[in-house]
Amino acid sequence: MSGNGTGIGASVKRKEDQRFLTGRGRYTDDINLHGQLYGYILRSPVAHASIGGIDTGAAMAAPGVHAVFTGKDMEGVGGIPTGWLIHSKDGSAMVEPPHPALALGKVRYVGDCVAIVVADTMEQAKSAANLVDVDYQELPAVASIEAAEAEGAAQVHDEAPDNVCYDWEVGDKAATDAAFEGADHVVSIDVVNNRLIPNAIEPRAAIANFDPATDEYTLYTTSQNPHLVRLLLGAFVLGLPEHKLRIVAPDVGGGFGSKIPHYAEEAILTWTAGQLGRPVKWTCERIDAFKSDTHGRDHISTAKLALDADGNFLGLHVSTKANLGAYLSTFATCVPTYLYGILFAGPYTTPAVYCEVKSFFTNTVPVDALRGAGRPEATYLLERLVEKAARELGMDRVEIRRKNFVREFPYQTPVALQYDQGDYDATLDLALAAADWDGFEARRAEAAARGKCRGIGISTFIEACGIAPSAVVGSLGARAGLYESGSVRVHPTGSISVFTGTHSHGQGHETTFAQIVSDMLGVDFNAVDVVHGDSAKIPFGMGTYGSRSLAVGGTAIYLAVEKVIEKGKKIAAHLLEASAEDIEFENGSFTVAGTDRSKSLGEVALTAYVPHNYPAGLEPGLEETAFYDPLNFTFPAGTHIVEVEVDPETGEVDLVAVTGSDDVGRIINPMIVAGQLHGGLAHGIGQALMEECRYQEDGQLETGSYMNYTMPRAADLPSFSINHNTTHCTHNPLGAKGVGEVGSIGVPPAVINAVIDALRPLGVDDMTMPATSQRVWQAIQHAQG
């Protein structure tokens, strides 16, 4: 592997950028089909109501309107399924209430889909939607975990007594209890993980078409995983055979988890196109995106850590309540369980860990994965608790972490995971040096002289990415495999198309994967193009989420390239009249070992497609596919350090410095990796300081636009210090671990630990996210009495 130029390890400029920079990207809303109609989705304005009746007569009579469909029209269609079955402590299966695409009988959140109005223009459809008369008979709503579990609370679903979906656990409770009995110290904490709204800048959109000539449906949709949508929509909702259903996720403007789920709108559009025999297009307005894109996080937790007199961790006990929203979105149920509870060993050797999670239905937007998905929630809790333990025991907060680090690998945690590799001391040391940790007290004193409270915070963490292997996740309730596919097609004249089951919506796969293939095959980077996002072109793949694309999808491509090389050796051996075992492949040439007799990849490819002089029994063509099912998760790890200055007069938090020190495994393109880290850090800082989805008690969304949901803007953030210490993943040939979620997982506790550190002299010892100026100011006032 070359490591420079355009090869693995080089900061190659992105292939994608030419089209994005010149306005020639092709996002779903940029696509228009001949004869298309426009669909407007009418949404519930109330959080919980029985539908007494829906009168569509006036809307149907409005100008340009072709159809109005409601839940009753779609009654024979399957509901929206969920992708992961969780079992409770007592062995019972989770409650899985029906989720009709268009509300049937009841609406259960503000934003629930009630009807689709189809017209010649979107303006006509939207105007006519105002004429749909829905008789909402309002019911009491539960808009929070506290409301859902209250005595006598309104029931979101008749099938779910007390609004509980499941009551799950992981770890050895008895061993953990015993650890607490023998402990010298017990430190406890209560934390809330604030609910977030994802806000990819591209709103969701879809266009569905039915071709009566072929009986084929095509759905263009803003998805991170087109095959997953095809499987769920085809097999479970509409009952369409998959060879008659094509899903295209073209350029997608950011996902962050919110474009993983199979959404009701995709089913409604596709079904409507079939009913009308014309293409139907829908583009979500931002105001509807706030109340229909899946939300993230929303946990309330209490935890305690048992320690011996020297500060060694003995046991950890976590009790969490999670809000799942009104219906079970695609991966909703696994986020607060298998992406959360099994993270609680963190980078530490805590011998006994137990986590229980009770999940609730509420009259709010369904909750699903959001950048990090479960792992930010776990990391936030653990790093707040470890920080508090250091304070209560009077220990140095770096040393208490270092004292408990895992140092021998593989390491089997008490909560199912086995870490294959890492060097947590190295990432910590790198971060401390980069952030000038030792010089902080001088900076604190200097700030104090200016009337500012300066604080520094740290978090040390691990992630679990590239969730796998399929057999294991299947035994835990996953209803899908978690492998990935890759195909490499060497064309007759030597250029190459790569087909991946992953999906790029900002991550730069077209560049990174081309680097891998061009490096391995010794061909020009520009001779390699990567195809993704179209189920009619790519092999069946699982898409992009959980920082899996390089570690899982990149490895599938790597393995497909190896197959190409193996076949090429046979062809070259025949041409060179040598044995295939004697052929070596390097820099694009097949050479008879120890000689200068060689054939180029181009010559071999042409021979494969024009097989006049060809090995007997070998298939023509030079195209190979690999499906890769990993042996284990990957485990990126890092240390994040944040320095803040708080103005005690206003409560305003100024981010002075953000330092990331990360081990993300082998880096293919450092430029792209740094960009992923920057974006994750911004997302995590947004959660820590700015972003909060709020509902009123009646289930009305209080933060329903950019007017009142705070998104991080350029002036809210500093430049970031990015540092790497690399260990390679041991179970994939690339040594890759994952990078997309690192920032949003690692940085929130570092921010809050820094804010608390800054305010400690004023008597503040706790802080809830987001640490807005109002909240900080109130905490200062409260502490000052």
Added chain:
Amino acid sequence: MPTVTMTVNGMERSGTVEGRTLLVEFLREHLGLTGTHVGCDTSQCGACVVHVNGTSVKSCTCLAVQADGADVTTIEGLANGADLHPMQEAFREHHGLQCGFCTPGMVLSAVDLANQNSDPSEHEVREWLEGNLCRCTGYHNIVKAVQAGAQAMGGGS
């Protein structure tokens, strides 16, 4: 319905619009210039920024009839043939874009800044971009790109 005529990317373009038709709708739906994006409905994300008579404007806040007679530049009109504009080139060089959705607005907003200030500080760039949201990049590389692009432009587009 009114007819509007404007110069878009150097070409005279006309169309019949409704009074309520927004400039961004005219560009995207009437002229097929889909490089200008719509990311919100409250004029806050900045994905729809274009230049009207040389100044950056959120085209979702401007009616098509208001741009009648104006000189409009969209992202499709910024490059000189196959050669990227210096600001586009700077975004490419500094990885100032990921998913690309906010990019057209960011670039056109940045060009307007650079026309006024050929050497903006990091602080000035961050303040200038307060009307442009990006969820992918954390702004780090956008800021670097804008500074580099402004210098490359040397005080003019």
